[in-house]
Amino acid sequence: MNRGDSFKKQHTTEGARNSRLAHQxxxxxxxxxxxxxxxxxxxxxxxxxxxxxxxSLPMSTIPDRSAIPALLSKLASQVPEEVLQATKDFRRLLxxxxxxxxxVVDVGAVHTFVQFLHRNDMPQLQFEAAWALTNVASGTQExxxxxxxxxxxxxxxxxMASPHDNVREQAVWALGNIxxxxxxxxxxxxxxxxxxxxxxxxxxxxxxxxxLRNATWTLTNFCRGKPAPDFSWLVHAVPVLGTxxxxxxEEVLAxxxxxxxxxxxxxxxxIQAILENVNIQVxxxxxxxxxxxxxxxxxxxxGNIVTGTDTQTDVVLHAGALSSLKTLLSHExxxxxxxxxxxxxxxxxxxxxxxxxVFESGAFDAVLKCMMNDDFEVRKEAAWCVSNATCSATPxxxxxxxxxxxxxxxxxxxxxxxxKIVKVLLDGLQNVFxxxxxxxxxxxxxxxxxxxxxxxxxxxxxxxxxxxxxKVYNAASKLIEDFIxxxxxxxxGEGPAMDEGGFNFQPQQFGQxxxxxxxxx
Numbered sequence: 019m020n021r022g023d024s025f026k027k028q029h030t031t032e033g034a035r036n037s038r039l040a041h042q043x044x045x046x047x048x049x050x051x052x053x054x055x056x057x058x059x060x061x062x063x064x065x066x067x068x069x070x071x072x073x074s075l076p077m078s079t080i081p082d083r084s085a086i087p088a089l090l091s092k093l094a095s096q097v098p099e100e101v102l103q104a105t106k107d108f109r110r111l112l113x114x115x116x117x118x119x120x121x122v123v124d125v126g127a128v129h130t131f132v133q134f135l136h137r138n139d140m141p142q143l144q145f146e147a148a149w150a151l152t153n154v155a156s157g158t159q160e161x162x163x164x165x166x167x168x169x170x171x172x173x174x175x176x177x178m179a180s181p182h183d184n185v186r187e188q189a190v191w192a193l194g195n196i197x198x199x200x201x202x203x204x205x206x207x208x209x210x211x212x213x214x215x216x217x218x219x220x221x222x223x224x225x226x227x228x229x230l231r232n233a234t235w236t237l238t239n240f241c242r243g244k245p246a247p248d249f250s251w252l253v254h255a256v257p258v259l260g261t262x263x264x265x266x267x268e269e270v271l272a273x274x275x276x277x278x279x280x281x282x283x284x285x286x287x288x289i290q291a292i293l294e295n296v297n298i299q300v301x302x303x304x305x306x307x308x309x310x311x312x313x314x315x316x317x318x319x320x321g322n323i324v325t326g327t328d329t330q331t332d333v334v335l336h337a338g339a340l341s342s343l344k345t346l347l348s349h350e351x352x353x354x355x356x357x358x359x360x361x362x363x364x365x366x367x368x369x370x371x372x373x374x375x376v377f378e379s380g381a382f383d384a385v386l387k388c389m390m391n392d393d394f395e396v397r398k399e400a401a402w403c404v405s406n407a408t409c410s411a412t413p414x415x416x417x418x419x420x421x422x423x424x425x426x427x428x429x430x431x432x433x434x435x436x437x438k439i440v441k442v443l444l445d446g447l448q449n450v451f452x453x454x455x456x457x458x459x460x461x462x463x464x465x466x467x468x469x470x471x472x473x474x475x476x477x478x479x480x481x482x483x484x485x486x487x488x489k490v491y492n493a494a495s496k497l498i499e500d501f502i503x504x505x506x507x508x509x510x511g512e513g514p515a516m517d518e519g520g521f522n523f524q525p526q527q528f529g530q531x532x533x534x535x536x537x538x539x
Contacts, residue, residue, distance in 0.1 A: 080107070080111070080114070081107050081110075082111075083118040085111075086108075086125060087125070089104045089107050090125050090126075092104035093108075093130050098143075102140070105134060105143060105147055105150065106146045108122060108150050109147075109149045109153065112150055112153035112154060113149075113153055117157075119153070119154055119157040119161050120157075122150075123161060127150075128151065128154060128165060128168050128170075129168050131148075131150050131154075131170075132165075132169060134146075135147055135148060135151075135170065135174070135177060141180070141182045141185050144177065144180070144182075144185050145184045145188055148174070148177065148185065148189055151192055152188060152195055155196050155199065159199055159200060159203075162195070162199040162200075163203070165192075166203055171193070171196060171206060171207055171210050171212075174189045174193050174196075175207075175210045175211065175212045175215055177189035178190055178212075178216060178218070178219050179218070183229065186229070187229045187232055187233075190216065190219055190229070190232050191232050191236070193207055193212060194232065194235055194236030197236065197239040197240050198242070201243040201244060201245060201247075204242075205247060205248075207240065208240060208247055208248070208251045212240070213251055213252060213254060213255060214254060216237055216240070217237075217254060217255060217258050219233045220237065221258070224265075227267055227270075230265075230270055231270055231273075234262060234273040234274060234277075235273050237258075237273070238273045238274075238276050238277040241280040242277075246280070246283065246284055249281070249284070249285075255281075256291050257295045259274050259281075259296065260297065262274045263297060263301075268309055268311070272315065275312055275315035275316050276315040278296065278301065278319045279318040279319045279322065282319050282323055283322045284322075286326045286327055289322065289323050289327075290330065298323070298333055298334060298337050299337045301319050301320060301337075302316070302320060302334065302337040303342075305317050305339070305342040305343070305346065306342050310354075313354070314357075317358065320339055320361055321357060321360055321361035321364065324339075324364040324368075325364050328369050328372065331368050332372070335365070335372065335375050340365075340375060340379035340381050341379060343361060343379075343381055344379055344380055344381040344384050346358040347359070347381065347385065347388055348384070352392075352393050352395065352396060355388060355392060355393075355396045356393075356396045356399050357399075359385060359388060359396060359399035359402070360402070362376065362381060362385060362403045363399060363402040363403035363406050364406075366382075366403050366406045366407035367406040367407075367409065368410065370411055370415060373410060373411050373415055374415065377418060385400045385403050385404065386400070386422060386423060386424055386427055388400040389427035389430075389431065390427040394434075397431060398431075398436065398439050400427075401428070401439050401443055402439075402442060404424055404427070404446060405442045405443055405445060407446075408446045408449035408453075409449060411449075411453075412453075413453035413456050416449065416450055416453035416454075417454075417457070417465075417466075419450070420450065420466055425469055425473045425475065428446065429473055429474060429475040432444075432479070432482065437490050440482070440485075440487075440490050441487070441489050441490055444490065444494060447497060448493070448497060448500075450466045451464060451466050451497065451501040454466025454467060476502060479494050479497060479498060479502065480494075480498065482494035483495050483498070
C-alpha cells in the first residue's frame with residue numbers, strides 16, 4: 019500500500035495511521051539489527067561458560083580439514099572414547115575462523131551428529147554434537163537447512179529439558195541459530211512446540227546469567243523476521259518477557275526489548291497482549307537510557323504501540339513518553355531522530371486530545387525544528403507528523419500550529435523533488451486552509467491563507483502546477499482554486515495583523531492555549 023495514496027483517499031485518523039503502518043518496513047532496515055544475526059557462537063571465546071573445560075587441548079593439536087576423512091571413520095568406532103574425541107575434533111574444526119562447514123556437510127557428518135543427540139547415556143557426546151551442529155547452522159542458509167533437514171530441531175527441543183546444564187544451553191543456542199537464519203527456519207522451529215520448553219529454561223535460569231542470556235537471545239530470534247510469526251505460537255512468551263524486564267543484566271534487557279519490538283509490530287491484538295503483560299513505564303524509561311542497545315528497541319516498541327487504537331496510544335502517553343520523545347528529537351544519531359518523528363506522527367494521527375498532549379509537551383515545536391533544519395530523511399518523517407496532525411486537530415489547534423510557525427517548514431519542503439512528501443504536505447495544507455475558512459475576518463480573509471501568502475508560499479504553490487506529478491499538480495491546482503483565487507484577489511485581502519514575531523492570531527479566532535511561550539521558527 020502506498021502511504022501517500024492512503025492519506026489522500028481518506029483524511030481521517032484511521033487513514034493517517036494506516037499510511038504510517040505501510041512505511042514501517044523501511045524504518046525497520048537498521049544496522050543495529052545485525053547484532054541479532056544467527057552467527058552467535060562461531061568462536062570458542064564466545065562459547066557458554068560451561069564449555070570452556072572441553073577446550074583444554076593446545077591449538078597445535080587441533081586437526082585441520084585434511085583430517086576430516088579420518089575423523090569421519092572414527093565417528094563409526096565401537097570405542098566410545100574415540101567417538102567422543104572425533105566429535106570434539108569436528109567441533110573444534112567448526113569453531114575456527116573460516117570453518118570447513120561445507121566439507122563437513124559433504125561427508126555426511128551432520129546426520130551422524132544428529133544421531134548422537136539421542137545418546138542420553140553420553141551427555142558429553144550430546145553436548146559436543148550439539149555444539150558442532152550449532153556451528154554448522156551458523157553458516158549459510160543452505161548449511162542451516164542441512165541441519166533442519168536432518169531432523170535436528172525436534173531433538174534440540176527435547177534436549178532443552180536435559181538435566182545437564184551444558185547440553186541444555188547448547189540446545190537453546192542451536193535453536194536460536196536455526197531460528198535466526200530465516201522466517202522459514204524460524205517457523206520450522208516454532209512448529210516443533212519449542213516455545214514452552216524455552217520459557218521453562220528461562221524461568222529456571224534466573225541465577226545462571228550465561229543460560230539466561232542465550233535463552234533470551236533465542237526467544238528474540240523466535241519473534242523476529244518477516245513475515246511475522248503466528249502470534250499464537252508466542253503469546254505465552256509475553257508475560258515472561260514482562261518479568262524479564264525486572265532483570266538487571268543489560269544484555270538480557272536489550273534482547274527483551276528487541277523481542278517486544280518485534281511482537282508489537284502488528285495487530286492491535288499483539289499490542290494489547292503487551293500492554294496487559296508488560297510494564298510500559300519501564301519501556302518508556304528505557305528511551306532515556308544511555309545504552310543505545312536498550313534505547314533503540316524501546317523506542318521502536320513505543321512507536322509500534324502508538325500505531326494501535328487511541329486507547330492503546332493513551333497508555334503510552336500516560337506513561338510520559340512524550341517527554342522522552344521530545345528529548346530524542348535532538349539525539350546525535352539520525353536514525354533515532356527519524357524514528358522518533360515516526361513515533362510522533364502516529365500520535366498526531368490520533369485524536370485531538372492526543373495532539374493537544376504533543377503541543378503541551380513541547381514536542382511539536384521540536385518537530386518543526388527538525389522539519390526545517392535536519393537531514394532530509396528526518397525532515398520527511400517530521401512532515402508526516404505535521405500533516406497527520408491536521409487531520410484530527412480542531413480549527414483552534416490548527417491555528418495554534420500556524421502560530422508556532424508550521425507554514426515555513428511546510429513551504430520549504432514543497433520545493434522537494436520527493437513528490438510523495440510534497441503531496442502529503444499539500445493534503446495537510448488543505449486541512450489548514452479549511453480550518454482558516456471557518457474563521458475569516460470582517461473582510462472575509464482566511465487567516466491561514468494570508469499567513470501562507472506572507473510566508474512566500476503562493477509562488478511555490480503556483481509553480482507546483484507545473485509539476486510532472488499529476489497528483490501534485492491536481493492538489494496544488496485545487497488549493498489555488500478553492501482558497502487562493504487570482505493574484506488580484508490575494509492582493510486585495512488585508513489579512514490579520516502582523517508583528518515582527520509573526521502573525522498575531524486573535525484568541526477569538528483560534529481559542530486560548532496555555533502552552534507557555536510560543537515562538538515562530
